[in-house]
Amino acid sequence: MSSDYEYSDQEYYDEDDEQMFDEDGSASDMEIDAFPEDFKSKKGKQKSYEVPHEPLTQAQIEQFMAQDVENISGIFGVDVSIVDPLILILAKDRLIEKYMDNPTAVLVKAGLELPEKQTESSSRSRASQTGPRRSTRRQNSDQPRSGVSKIIERITPPVEDYGPFVCPICFDDTQTETMALACNHKFCSACWNAYITSKIRTEGEHWITCMAEDCSLVTPDKFIHFALKDDKATWERFQELLVRHFVSCNPNLKFCPYPSCTNAVSCPAASSKSVLTTIVPIVCCGASDSHKFCFGCTIDADHRPVICAVAKMWLQKCQDDSETANWIKSNTKECSKCQSTIEKNGGCNHMTCKKCKYEFCWVCMGPWSEHGTAWYSCNRYDDKSSIDARDAQSKSRASLERYLHYYNRWANHEQSAKLSVELYAKTEKKMEEMQITSELTWIEVQFMKKAVDEVFKCRMTLKWTYAMAYYLEKGNQKALFEDNQRYLENAVEELSELIESPFEPETIATLRQKVTDKTVYVQNRNEIMLEDTARGFQEGRWKWNVTVNGFDQAEEGEE
Amino acid sequence: MDARLRRVNKEILDCKNDRASNIQVDLIDNSPFHLKGSFNGPEGTPYEGGHFEVDIVIPDSYPFQPVKMKFITKVYHPNISSASGAICLDILKDAWSPVLTLKSTLISLQSLLCSPEPNDPQDAEVAKHYMTSRSSFEETARYWTMIYAGGPGKEGLKSGAKSGSKDEVAMAGLEKAHVDQFEALGFDRSKVIDVLRRMNYRGANVAKINDDRVVEELLK
Numbered sequence: 001m002s003s004d005y006e007y008s009d010q011e012y013y014d015e016d017d018e019q020m021f022d023e024d025g026s027a028s029d030m031e032i033d034a035f036p037e038d039f040k041s042k043k044g045k046q047k048s049y050e051v052p053h054e055p056l057t058q059a060q061i062e063q064f065m066a067q068d069v070e071n072i073s074g075i076f077g078v079d080v081s082i083v084d085p086l087i088l089i090l091a092k093d094r095l096i097e098k099y100m101d102n103p104t105a106v107l108v109k110a111g112l113e114l115p116e117k118q119t120e121s122s123s124r125s126r127a128s129q130t131g132p133r134r135s136t137r138r139q140n141s142d143q144p145r146s147g148v149s150k151i152i153e154r155i156t157p158p159v160e161d162y163g164p165f166v167c168p169i170c171f172d173d174t175q176t177e178t179m180a181l182a183c184n185h186k187f188c189s190a191c192w193n194a195y196i197t198s199k200i201r202t203e204g205e206h207w208i209t210c211m212a213e214d215c216s217l218v219t220p221d222k223f224i225h226f227a228l229k230d231d232k233a234t235w236e237r238f239q240e241l242l243v244r245h246f247v248s249c250n251p252n253l254k255f256c257p258y259p260s261c262t263n264a265v266s267c268p269a270a271s272s273k274s275v276l277t278t279i280v281p282i283v284c285c286g287a288s289d290s291h292k293f294c295f296g297c298t299i300d301a302d303h304r305p306v307i308c309a310v311a312k313m314w315l316q317k318c319q320d321d322s323e324t325a326n327w328i329k330s331n332t333k334e335c336s337k338c339q340s341t342i343e344k345n346g347g348c349n350h351m352t353c354k355k356c357k358y359e360f361c362w363v364c365m366g367p368w369s370e371h372g373t374a375w376y377s378c379n380r381y382d383d384k385s386s387i388d389a390r391d392a393q394s395k396s397r398a399s400l401e402r403y404l405h406y407y408n409r410w411a412n413h414e415q416s417a418k419l420s421v422e423l424y425a426k427t428e429k430k431m432e433e434m435q436i437t438s439e440l441t442w443i444e445v446q447f448m449k450k451a452v453d454e455v456f457k458c459r460m461t462l463k464w465t466y467a468m469a470y471y472l473e474k475g476n477q478k479a480l481f482e483d484n485q486r487y488l489e490n491a492v493e494e495l496s497e498l499i500e501s502p503f504e505p506e507t508i509a510t511l512r513q514k515v516t517d518k519t520v521y522v523q524n525r526n527e528i529m530l531e532d533t534a535r536g537f538q539e540g541r542w543k544w545n546v547t548v549n550g551f552d553q554a555e556e557g558e559e
Numbered sequence: 560m561d562a563r564l565r566r567v568n569k570e571i572l573d574c575k576n577d578r579a580s581n582i583q584v585d586l587i588d589n590s591p592f593h594l595k596g597s598f599n600g601p602e603g604t605p606y607e608g609g610h611f612e613v614d615i616v617i618p619d620s621y622p623f624q625p626v627k628m629k630f631i632t633k634v635y636h637p638n639i640s641s642a643s644g645a646i647c648l649d650i651l652k653d654a655w656s657p658v659l660t661l662k663s664t665l666i667s668l669q670s671l672l673c674s675p676e677p678n679d680p681q682d683a684e685v686a687k688h689y690m691t692s693r694s695s696f697e698e699t700a701r702y703w704t705m706i707y708a709g710g711p712g713k714e715g716l717k718s719g720a721k722s723g724s725k726d727e728v729a730m731a732g733l734e735k736a737h738v739d740q741f742e743a744l745g746f747d748r749s750k751v752i753d754v755l756r757r758m759n760y761r762g763a764n765v766a767k768i769n770d771d772r773v774v775e776e777l778l779k
């Protein structure tokens with residue numbers, strides 16, 4: 001389809017050199033129509049291999065939180081302007097389901113309200129029998145009544161500046177400022193400050209309870225703010241922890257995993273584990289085009305077309321690498337005399353080292369001369385079990401060879417993709433040369449960079465197609481999959497070769513034509529590969545030769 | 560003065576002044592942040608008559624982070640590692656509160672000796688022993704108290720060896736007859752003890768463990 005494709009430079013190359021295939025800004029010429037449908041626009045109709053998602057900045061996440069607060073306060077029937085909003089967010093996941101049944105019990109459990117009666121400590125703290133108890137104090141302290149009123153009460157920490165007071169934590173009687181939650185467990189504000197700072201800084205904890213033993217009342221953010229005084233850094237860390245917590249509790253949200261990026265992504269389409277058998281939710285946080293990641297796993301930034309579970313299985317297998325190790329172990333040994341490596345090739349255990357002529361037994365590595373004597377423990381291998389053992393060995397060898405077939409191709413694409421940094425540098429240089437030796441402008445030589453981009457992208461796709469093919473059950477579907485894979489791979493290798501081939505000033509026009517055509521073709525093949533695989537997942541077309549989570553049991557005896 | 564130092568000094572003083580509780584706290588080196596706590600084994604338990612020492616490290620963020628404690632004296636107890644003395648107790652972890660003190664924590668350790676929690680074990684083998692045969696467990700715990708904590712009964716215990724030397728079979732909480740039986744098959748005695756201990760070859764369990772399985776383990 002690309003062979004009859006024509007273009008004119010001015011229209012083909014948009015002024016924006018990054019987005020040269022973007023239709024925005026270029027005239028709606030017929031040339032553009034020659035591009036594959038999907039090639040033209042990111043904003044076009046949703047592709048099967050793409051998942052709708054929304055990038056969120058830190059500020060937008062906070063907006064999300066604010067919305068949530070409103071919802072929750074609606075459920076609890078409290079006024080957002082008086083209730084501590086953050087504490088509601090914190091409490092939400094602990095509260096919402098059970099709140100309807102027993103509001104008081106839930107509020108107590110969530111650390112928002114005091115228990116009706118101080119029950120005997122369920123904690124295993126042994127001090128409770130002999131140590132000083134505060135439970136009596138708690139019982140006779142005037143108990144506030146409803147959850148809501150108490151939350152309001154705690155917004156303003158009671159600060160007292162009278163009376164002799166010995167702080168039960170620092171034993172300091174010169175501290176004049178004390179603070180307490182509704183439980184009235186009074187401590188000096190220096191201790192509160194040290195405690196809250198330690199919780200936030202050392203433990204990264206946002207759910208901070210009263211310092212008294214067995215008291216589960218939680219400190220609201222206004223209390224924390226007050227206790228921290230001028231420590232802005234700790235306060236900011238606390239708020240960060242809150243946002244982190246909010247995002248981690250919300251299955252629709254995920255933080256961008258790139259270092260020091262504070263953006264997040266909302267992707268409700270991928271919020272449940274079960275959909276991960278039908279989609280590969282690769283998302284972008286919006287901070288940069290390179291901030292791509294999988295919403296479903298942390299395996300790789302982009303493991304399309306294969307789903308998370310299969311990609312994970314494959315990586316685990318490669319990591320274990322046990323089969324390779326087993327092969328080396330079961331097929332080569334060192335001569336116990338001269339240490340040269342010997343590979344076994346026949347069924348006979350009587351081995352003779354080629355180098356030193358030492359004769360030994362393959363099974364026990366003992367000298368062959370001693371075999372046949374009854375005490376030799378190796379003798380038991382001479383019966384049927386030895387035949388079985390050899391049989392198993394050849395079976396494991398066949399399965400290993402199959403694995404290596406896929407692994408080598410997988411690793412080759414990974415390796416090539418890793419070398420792309422070098423390739424980019426080389427290409428850049430080539431593009432400079434082209435400008436000097438030919439009439440082409442910088443924008444006009446961008447076709448080279450575009451080609452390298454495309455090769456890189458397709459190698460990532462190809463890499464993961466090998467992981468997928470390894471686990472695909474034999475049959476028509478797998479054959480179709482491998483056809484698409486082969487077309488893409490051939491096209492990519494051809495394009496790679498073109499990019500790296502030397503160019504002559506007089507042939508540069510032809511080269512450019514060829515590279516551009518090939519790039520379009522490759523892009524199209526990649527599109528087909530991704531699109532068809534994604535559709536296959538949605539239609540439940542793919543069957544595996546192993547059991548994959550979320551799929552039916554694999555058929556036995558695939559090998 | 561540093562708030563942590565003031566507090567620790569006061570805590571040490573409190574222990575010194577309180578003779579009734581029988582809780583002692585001493586400096587190990589010259590720092591008040593590395594201490595040795597000690598107390599007597601509670602009456603009516605296999606630890607009675609023993610004197611138990613605990614290594615105490617006061618972390619920088621004390622009392623906002625829990626004090627670090629582990630037994631120096633070897634203790635046979637489901638919640639205490641028989642090898643390292645590490646302790647599994649909630650108040651030393653997430654149930655810690657800054658109002659707890661060295662004294663109250665040591666008292667908690669003392670009462671831990673009274674009431675083991677085998678469902679939340681630190682030492683799985685000891686916990687298994689405890690669950691399988693309480694009387695056999697108590698005998699072993701008592702033996703450990705005698706050997707390591709200066710407990711009574713040096714000559715009273717039947718399985719006890721000459722004073723000073725340890726009876727490995729009693730240490731492991733096993734029956735001499737069982738050890739003899741497998742040793743007679745030609746296995747090394749210490750290996751037999753090791754395997755039987757790991758397999759919890761005690762009480763009602765003995766009937767459930769096939770001799771062949773023991774031999775299989777011994778051959779490994």
Ligand SMILES: [Zn+2]
Nearest residue numbers: 167170188191
């Ligand atoms: Zn204080």
Ligand SMILES: [Zn+2]
Nearest residue numbers: 183185210215
């Ligand atoms: Zn309290």
Ligand SMILES: [Zn+2]
Nearest residue numbers: 256261285291
């Ligand atoms: Zn990002």
Ligand SMILES: [Zn+2]
Nearest residue numbers: 294296297308
């Ligand atoms: Zn994934």
Ligand SMILES: [Zn+2]
Nearest residue numbers: 335338353356
């Ligand atoms: Zn040799």
Ligand SMILES: [Zn+2]
Nearest residue numbers: 361363364378
């Ligand atoms: Zn042999």
